[in-house]
Amino acid sequence: MPNRDERPTWLRRAPGAQPRISFGADYNPDQWPREVWDEDVALMREANVDVVSVAIFSWARIQPARDRWDLDWLDEVMDLMAANGIGVDLATATASPPPWLTAAHPEVLPVTRDGSVLSQGGRQHWRPTSPVFRRFALELVEVLAERYRSHPALVAWHVSNELGCHNILDFSDDAAAAFRTWLEQRYGTIEQLNEAWGTSFWSQRYGAFAEILPPRLAASFPNPTQQLDFARFSSNALKDHLIAEREILTRITPDVPVTTNFMIMGEMKGMNYADWADAVDFVSNDHYVQPGSGARDELAFSASLTSGVAGHRPWFLMEHSTSAVNWQPINVAKRPGEMARDALAHVARGADAVCYFQWRQSRAGAEKYHSGMVPHAGADSRLFRDVVDLGRMLRQLDEVAGSEPTAAPVGIVFDWESWWASELDSHPTDRLRYRREALEWWRALLDLGIRAEVVPFGGDLSRHRVIVAPILHLVSDRGAARLEDYVREGGHLVLTYFSGIVDERDQIRLGGYPGAFRELLGVRVEEFEPLLDGERLLLDGGLAGDTWSEQVSLTAEDVEVLLSYREAGRNSGPAVTRRAVGAGSASYVSTRLGEEGLRGLLPVLLDAAGLASELPEALRGRVEHAQRADADTVWEFFVNRTDQPVALEGLAGIPILSSGSDDPDVLAARGVAVRRRPRDRAAELDAAD
Structure with a gap:
């Protein structure tokens, strides 16, 4: 197996291809008749789309029965993308097991804290520690890896999807057995565990690891260190599944990078993504704007943390929304300029790919009211025209690709x-x-x-x-x-x-x-x-x-x-x-x-540190400031935090982008401006001292 240090760390590109900020979406052609696919590809080319994630929720289509496989449609999709110069981030399709699997093996279904068994009918209805689920999932991964290992459209592997979004905490017997094994590896002896957990309190002292259960619903407060260790274990169990899929992909396609979409946003606390980062070749993230005041500041916070988790290397914004989502209590459409602002704010913090859920807004299913790049209204819509405009803006920023966020004070x-x-x-x-x-x-x-x-x-x-x-x-x-x-x-x-x-x-x-x-x-x-x-x-x-x-x-x-x-x-x-x-x-x-x-x-x-703002006084508080740089150049990003235009006075650098404004010295309401200047290493060292 290749050394992890020798693995590709970004999308596989054709030899000699120029770096670029990639642009695309989750693409679900299996939801649509074949005649729609050709229109999709034409619109993708119009919008400068160069990458799509395919087959994320396609297990039931790929394997309609235990001993039956249907991959002809996926072959056609892959060929269509290759013919049009669009790369495929191909999913392993393991995120949502098909009904035949859970009907035959209900023991893969998760169990809640109070002992209820969750049913199929949604998604992520599987136990991270289920050996039965693992066997079927890895079989699927191997079939896909072998079939598409040399396909020219394949630019990355997408393991599962949003691991832990709905199944981070499973209290099943499978989880109990795996938890005991994890604890024995962590503590070595039951005496060490008793000391760590303080089990002398409330007569909780264990005589053997076999006596230990997950912190299921109890008559009173469960042991706090047991709860903490179960959180650690649960994050680790999902990471272990990620690694199991990755190892098959790496063995069969050593030159294709492997990623999965993290969810560094809001209160998604169950997965320790800093611990997961080494399990992928490049970090990917899903982010959706949270309702309420400060929503865009939270976006910048999450994007910065994603960059930190990625070790400040370029990362992939795998999902965000062009407009309204469907899962908030009230789902508000984005105002003019907000779609571009949100995307470019991620680029400011190190994203080298900007992608959406999803390409074409669904006409059926639980997410049919979730916006897409092509809305229900079709291509003749303000939203799709904004998508095309954003694709042009990202082409203006291709020179930024591969640079990294500079160290902030x-x-x-x-x-x-x-x-x-x-x-x-x-x-x-x-x-x-x-x-x-x-x-x-x-x-x-x-x-x-x-x-x-x-x-x-x-x-x-x-x-x-x-x-x-x-x-x-x-x-x-x-x-x-x-x-x-x-x-x-x-x-x-x-x-x-x-x-x-x-x-x-x-x-x-x-x-x-x-x-x-x-x-x-x-x-x-x-x-x-x-x-x-x-x-x-x-x-x-x-x-x-x-x-x-x-x-x-x-x-x-x-x-x-x-x-x-x-x-x-x-x-x-x-x-x-x-x-x-x-x-x-x-x-x-x-x-x-x-x-x-x-x-x-x-x-x-x-x-005490002699720190002051690098911005002119008139911009402080009104504008978010971020930097990316390579060895010779710094790109300054200025993101308008307000709904009013802001005059950009007293700033150095050559303007290369100003979203929503024809005047490079005016930052439009909800706009983003980018300027380029030479990097001054000596000045940076003086500032650090």
Whole structure:
């Protein structure tokens, strides 16, 4: 089998092909009569589409019965794409097992926490740990890989689809057996597991691994470390399935890259994508705009995190929507300019492919009201004309392909295990939301015009002059040491409330909070003081905290108090502190300030690092700023966060794109502008110092 380091890391291209920002969609020709396919291809060429994902939900069509295969239609689709210069990201089709399989083998169906068996009739109705499902799925993968191994249209393999979207947590007997095996590999002995889980509490002590079950519905709160380990196991079980499919594809087609679509968006917390990244040749992501204020800032946050998970290498935006989706309570169509803005905002954060679900809007099924590149109205529609315009814009950005996001001054640490652990039950409050806190820091930085990135905790922290680690609740000794080294070597660290509290076993670090970071910060807290709904505590400067507070004591003489609580008789001590350590500093924020409060605090925190916005003052808060670069060139992206035109004054570089505007010096409402300038390595080194 080829070494993973020798595998292709992007779409397979024809020899000598020029790099480009790819453009396309999920394509489901099996939903349509054959005569529609020729029209599809003509419209794809008009729109500059160069890649489509095919056969994602086609298992029942490909294998209509246990011993019957139907691939002639797929042969024709592959040939049609090749003849028209359109690459195929070919799915393994394992996302949704056909009715004949679940009828013959109901033991592959998932089981819920309360013991209910889920039925077929939707999608992802399979257990990640089912040996029966695995056998049938891998047989299908092998058939497809052997048949299309040399097909000229094949540019990548697409394993399953949105792994874990609907079946991340399975509590079946298959899962129980696999969980026990995973635990035995993790802990070695039952004594080590009992110690890690603290099973002396509530008489939970186990005598053998065979006694252990998943955290099914119980009479009271399940063991918290059992819950945490089950979250780890469940993410790992799906990754294991991904690897099983990948290994077949890699063996048969070593020159074709393998990917699967992650879902780094919203509250999709079950899959530890930072841990999954090495299992694919390039990272792909699905993102759908969430309703509510700040929706586009969340898009930028998720795109930046996707880039961090990808190691800042180019990644594939596998799915987003041209307009309305179908699964939100109220599904609002995108306004003029929003489709292009959303796509280009992903490109700004490192996407080298922009694709949609789906090419042609379905006329039947659960997603028939989900928008497509070709809507129900057909090609004679504003939406399709906007699709064609976006295809032209992406051609203008082909020179950006292959470049990577530059290191931003501020990095926001994102850690899936802290997300899981911090939101378990039986905690001081159930109002704490890990991702919300991280997103509020992100939005406050955008409001101030400060360029930032979202980075997995295991990534390279030295890229950033300031690291913000919101609610880093769970941290190992090694992880805590990494942050201390970062500070001593000149980095400026900001930690928030409920950080450093437990180790990787979800066991409290004794001696006072914030546990792992007490000595680094020079502070100590004896007791948490979560706040009731609607309760707020006043701080200096008119700021206010909610959700959480603490009585902070200083344990080192060199700790500087930046803000104090001002509530007489309740909490009047330090609220925000900073301590110089080595060549850097470590700050602590003991309450939730929200976006508005963080806007007031951040200038003080950033002052220690000498950071200020790179944008002219008139653009700060109104424009999101991102950069991509190669060895010689920097491309500056400016994304309008408002519904009003913005004059682009005081900016260097040659304009190469301005969506929605004929004037390169005016950023249209909901528009994106891109400028090119030579890269100045010396200036970057000076800024880093």
